[in-house]
Each structure stands twice: as structure tokens, then as C-alpha cells.
Amino acid sequence: MHKSRLNVLIFLRQNYIEHVGGDVIQAQKTADALKCLGHKVDIIDHTSVDLSNYDIVHLFNLERPIETLQHLSYAKKSNKPVLLSPIFWDSFAVAGYPSFPRRMIVILKIFCKCLCDYFKTGNFTFHEKAIELLPSRFRHVQQDILEQIDCLLPNTHAEQQMLAQTFSGASNISCHIVPNGYDKTLFNSEKIKKIDVKQARAVIEVARIEERKNQLLLVRAMSNTDVPVVLVGNVGNAKYADAVFAAMKPKDQYIDKVPYEQLPEVYSKCSVNVLPSYWEVCGLTTMESGAIGCNQVASDIPTVREYYKDIAEFCNPSDEKSIRDAIFRALKKPYPNMDIARKIRQKYSWENAAKETEKAYFMALDHMRS
Numbered sequence: 001m002h003k004s005r006l007n008v009l010i011f012l013r014q015n016y017i018e019h020v021g022g023d024v025i026q027a028q029k030t031a032d033a034l035k036c037l038g039h040k041v042d043i044i045d046h047t048s049v050d051l052s053n054y055d056i057v058h059l060f061n062l063e064r065p066i067e068t069l070q071h072l073s074y075a076k077k078s079n080k081p082v083l084l085s086p087i088f089w090d091s092f093a094v095a096g097y098p099s100f101p102r103r104m105i106v107i108l109k110i111f112c113k114c115l116c117d118y119f120k121t122g123n124f125t126f127h128e129k130a131i132e133l134l135p136s137r138f139r140h141v142q143q144d145i146l147e148q149i150d151c152l153l154p155n156t157h158a159e160q161q162m163l164a165q166t167f168s169g170a171s172n173i174s175c176h177i178v179p180n181g182y183d184k185t186l187f188n189s190e191k192i193k194k195i196d197v198k199q200a201r202a203v204i205e206v207a208r209i210e211e212r213k214n215q216l217l218l219v220r221a222m223s224n225t226d227v228p229v230v231l232v233g234n235v236g237n238a239k240y241a242d243a244v245f246a247a248m249k250p251k252d253q254y255i256d257k258v259p260y261e262q263l264p265e266v267y268s269k270c271s272v273n274v275l276p277s278y279w280e281v282c283g284l285t286t287m288e289s290g291a292i293g294c295n296q297v298a299s300d301i302p303t304v305r306e307y308y309k310d311i312a313e314f315c316n317p318s319d320e321k322s323i324r325d326a327i328f329r330a331l332k333k334p335y336p337n338m339d340i341a342r343k344i345r346q347k348y349s350w351e352n353a354a355k356e357t358e359k360a361y362f363m364a365l366d367h368m369r370s
Helices: 022-036 064-076 100-121 128-132 135-146 157-166 213-220 238-247 261-269 286-292 302-308 320-331 338-349 350-369
Strands: 007-011 038-046 056-060 082-085 201-207 229-232 253-255 272-275 295-299 312-316
Touching: 007 022, 007 064, 007 295, 022 038, 022 056, 022 082, 022 157, 022 286, 056 064, 056 350, 064 082, 064 135, 082 350, 157 302, 201 213, 201 261, 201 286, 213 229, 213 238, 253 286, 261 286, 272 286, 272 320, 286 295, 286 338, 295 302, 295 320, 312 320
Parallel strands: 007 038, 007 056, 056 082, 201 229, 201 272, 229 253, 272 295, 295 312
Antiparallel strands: none
């Protein structure tokens, strides 16, 4: 007999408050929706907590394997079911991944910084970024995590297939697909009424300025057009950001940071949302902006196509012409696009994500008890 109420502990990376990404939004919104279902949910970023009062431990982000493995090891000592939302993409197979000499230079810089910290504090911690630059070690830690968890919660079937193709034994792990949702209260039909259609012939990308998000090719693709490009997001890579800003035409605009609750207003000023990333698991900005009626351009990659196959115009993220052509196809569509908004509202919500997550929790508990 299932308990009517679960006590759930979610572990997140240490910098989740300062650097809010898709993993943090997914965890926080899922937690809020689980609370509405009657469960108690706590989110922490450390291992100095008593796990005896918790029924379930939920980890997020296989792309931060050192911290995730630490959280996993701590949870396993308490004999709790551990579930993982992997948010996985193959970092080493996409464009923009640094060459071997560049990786070694970065690793040496990180090592020197760690030595300086050691002499100052007496603690030596090898930064997780260095592990990311060592593919064999990175994969080894990820493999170790997957061999110990009780259930995988990928966002798509495509993500599940990638995990099975990349890691030995991943296809044998208990798995439950949990599509992402979006904030229906914030990104709702009331926002659509506030759209200024006459001023909205522009494209927007909301993402951290870094190679994976591919702002440089977007700006170059639209450089000889009269369509403004609006980039919103903090700088993740300063050198790359300098190249992006240098390539922007006078009509283009960069906005450093926008509070999350103000995003609907920012989206509504542009008729097309573009996310030409080299890799995405979901592309939350596509979902959020689509919910208020923005037309969509997205990279033609398996996970994204699974979400938006009947919603977005797809492009090759490595091809400027492909990006530009997809944008002009999207610009020809009606705006606000009520059909896109309706499809997203019908398909996705954090409430649905929480219900699927709840099913997985009970499955993991039943398996442990049997």
C-alpha cells in the first residue's frame, strides 16, 4: 500500500543559487509541483543532512558527475532509493568542445588555482571543470553513478537511447520518462494579450553566452538582414562572448540579465524564439516562449525534435544558411501563434512532470521492498 505522503530529498550542485540553469529550474519546479500533490520536498547542496527521515533521494544532472557521485555515495549509506534525472548530452561529440592542447592548458590553470587555494586554506579540491576536460575520467565517473542508481528519469526517449548507447549496462536500469514542464502561471494566455505585434519582427535567444548555445552563428546568419537579434543571458565564456558582440549589427541588442518573472514580457517583443544549440535535452526557453505564442526555431537534434516536432522550424546548428532559412520560415507564420501556444499548454506542465515523477518514486520504493 502506497504512503499518501513521501519525504523527498533533492540534491543539487553547490552553485545552484548563483547559477540558475535548466537543471535548477527543473528541480525547483518539480519540487513545487510535488508539494502540491501532498509530498514534503527539501532541496540541498551538501551532505551534512540526516537522511533517516527521507523516503526518496532524487539527484539531478549527470553532467556534474563529481558532485553527483558524492551525493549518491552519501545517500547509499542510508539505504535509500536513489533516482537520477540525468539531463544528459554527449559533451564530447558536439561542436565547440575544446581540442586536446586547449584542454591541457585549462587543466594546468585550474591545477595552479587549486594549489594557491591549498596554500591559503589547507584544503585541496580539484575543480570539477578539470574532470570535464578529461573524457575518459569523466565517462568513468558517470558510469560509476549509473551502476549505483535505482531508477533513471530521462526527459525523452531519445535521451534514454543516448544513455544506452554511451554507457555499458544503461539499458538495464529501471527507467521512467518524465517530460519537462513550464510555469503555466507565468507563461500564460494573459501574456499573449500584451504582445505588440507591429514591433515584434525580431528574433530572440535566451541562454548563457557560450559555444554550446551557438549565439555566434545566429548573429552571423542574420548579419545581412534587417531583422534584429536580441540576445539575453549572462556571459559563460568571455572570449566567445567578445566574438559574439563584435559580430552583432547595430540593430541587434544584448541584455545581460532578466529576472525570471520578467521573461514573458521580453519574449513577447520578438515574434521568433531561436535556440540553435549544438545540444539540448529539452530547450526550456522554446517551451516557455511558445506558450505565449512565439514562433520557434530549434536545432534538429533527437531530444529537441521529440518535444517540438509539430511546433518548431528545425535547423542545422552548424550551418548559417540553415539557421537563417528556418528563421525566415518562422517569420512568415502568424504572430502570436495561438496554435503553438495551445499545443504546448496541452502537452506540457510541471503538474504532469510531478505526477510522472511520483509514479517513479513509488516504483523505486516497491522495488526496494520486494
